[in-house]
Amino acid sequence: MTPAVTFTNVTRHFGTVRAVDAVDLTIAEGSFFAMLGPSGSGKTTCLRLISGFEQPNAGSIRIFGEDVSRTPPNRRNVNTVFQDYALFPHMNVRDNVAYGLMVKGVGRSARYAKAEEMLALVKLDAYGDRKPGQLSGGQRQRVALARALVNEPKVLLLDEPLGALDLKLREAMQDELKALQQRLGITFVFVTHDQGEALSMADSLAVFNNGRIAQIGTPAEIYGQPRTRFVADFVGSSNVLPPALTQTLGGPARWSSLRPEALRLTAPQEAPLAGPVTSLRYLGSGTRVTVAAKGADIGVFLPAGHPVPATGDYTGIGFAPGALHVMDEA
Missing domain, CATH: 3.40.50.300 (P-loop containing nucleotide triphosphate hydrolases)
Incomplete structure (x- = not known):
């Protein structure tokens, strides 16, 4: 055709x-x-x-x-x-x-x-x-x-x-x-x-x-x-991670992307990322929680109905292995 x-x-x-x-x-x-x-x-x-x-x-x-x-x-x-x-x-x-x-x-x-x-x-x-x-x-x-x-x-x-x-x-x-x-x-x-x-x-x-x-x-x-x-930055909302942080999460030393909706809050001792909650943003369909972890601000989307932590709470962030997307860009 x-x-x-x-x-x-x-x-x-x-x-x-x-x-x-x-x-x-x-x-x-x-x-x-x-x-x-x-x-x-x-x-x-x-x-x-x-x-x-x-x-x-x-x-x-x-x-x-x-x-x-x-x-x-x-x-x-x-x-x-x-x-x-x-x-x-x-x-x-x-x-x-x-x-x-x-x-x-x-x-x-x-x-x-x-x-x-x-x-x-x-x-x-x-x-x-x-x-x-x-x-x-x-x-x-x-x-x-x-x-x-x-x-x-x-x-x-x-x-x-x-x-x-x-x-x-x-x-x-x-x-x-x-x-x-x-x-x-x-x-x-x-x-x-x-x-x-x-x-x-x-x-x-x-x-x-x-x-x-x-x-x-x-x-x-x-x-x-x-x-x-x-x-990754322009299309939707994403956590763009530098090479050093990608490497600590089990990926190669390249830039990577984690979408907020692919993340979950969990106990700090069980999580690859952990830190204090620095901000909460109510979006109607859910709440965007920002966590300061390993030198980066990581956004997590919690759908409506999920428990929402308070600012200052220490929390872990977990995700399925396939959620970490390593980008072509060096």
């Missing part, structure tokens, strides 16, 4: 800044792929390179096998949903959705019929006559999705489209986006700085840092087997 998107040694620089630095990337057809990273890591520039809003200084970009490195945006079979949705405020919802078909010269009745079909797909079929200003944030996001999908793109690009929504609505839209992608079967490329969004929605993801891909894999691989300190 031909990949939906392929980057081969792609570089994009702005003056002396290498926003994207020799990136190789393959995105499978029909997948939900996430690009995750902090601001300035290169993820959004990669999305703009796929859309054609930016051109590479070096390397090649292929969409379903066709080299589009110098192809203008309007000749690529992709569409973009932007963070601010970019809806036309003077047009009603139906005309906003049908706009791309109007530009293509599709007749009024045909484009309206297609627009209504897309509005039904995103559960807004009763909202065609309203203006964007009369809609909630979640509804405007759905209109932007319908407008992008009406042109039947082979790749849909989503540039942090949930960033402006409140937490509950964002979580609901995550479920809706994933369900929509599975129903349509087209390739979604989703840019976000939110680890929870990437891990919960994507089939696979790339973690970006300083214009390069630090790691690519499934959510389980990225979370459970980080290759570098950056990935």
Whole structure:
């Protein structure tokens, strides 16, 4: 099967800044792929390179096998949903959705019929006559999705489209986006700085840092087997241990990672790590306990209902042998 998107040694620089630095990337057809990273890591520039809003200084970009490195945006079979949705405020919802078909010269009745079909797909079929200003944030996001999908793109690009929504609505839209992608079967490329969004929605993801891909894999691989300190620190919450401490715990002299939820509090004399509790942080679903052990602050997540020690208590920390993940990074 031909990949939906392929980057081969792609570089994009702005003056002396290498926003994207020799990136190789393959995105499978029909997948939900996430690009995750902090601001300035290169993820959004990669999305703009796929859309054609930016051109590479070096390397090649292929969409379903066709080299589009110098192809203008309007000749690529992709569409973009932007963070601010970019809806036309003077047009009603139906005309906003049908706009791309109007530009293509599709007749009024045909484009309206297609627009209504897309509005039904995103559960807004009763909202065609309203203006964007009369809609909630979640509804405007759905209109932007319908407008992008009406042109039947082979790749849909989503540039942090949930960033402006409140937490509950964002979580609901995550479920809706994933369900929509599975129903349509087209390739979604989703840019976000939110680890929870990437891990919960994507089939696979790339973690970006300083214009390069630090790691690519499934959510389980990225979370459970980080290759570098950056990935361990950035994706979720982790205890990143230096080589000397890793060695005392039975591993090689390399950096390692211990996820807080993989740890348990136990009697000090039975534990490989022990020390005083220095802080408690209530999180609703549980409590994060910080223990000063062997020169490091070790975070332990206790699910709700578990006994919580007091600050200053001396406790041990235990874990199963497989919980200690030794990273590739020397």
